[in-house]
Amino acid sequence: MPNLCSLFSFNIYDNADVNLDRTVRYQGSVNDSNTIKDIILSHPDNTSNSNLFSLSEQLPEN
Structure with a gap:
């Protein structure tokens, strides 16, 4: 039986990727x-x- 993880490609957001360049360094x-x-x-x-x-920020409401 094949590994299911190798059959699918995932695009996810990693919260450690601060500058949103799709890599975490x-x-x-x-x-x-x-x-x-x-x-x-x-x-x-x-x-x-x-x-x-210390920064305290809030995202604006929709």
Whole structure:
């Protein structure tokens, strides 16, 4: 009996893919963790440029 996983192709979203480039990179250049760090450091309320700045955001309602 063939492996069912090899018969089907899946397109799923991985929540670790922060920049939505369909890959998850934890190290090296253009990694997803740097994207998160850059967003935190560039937030206008983060006046101390702290990596530990806490963001609280909410998506708009439809």
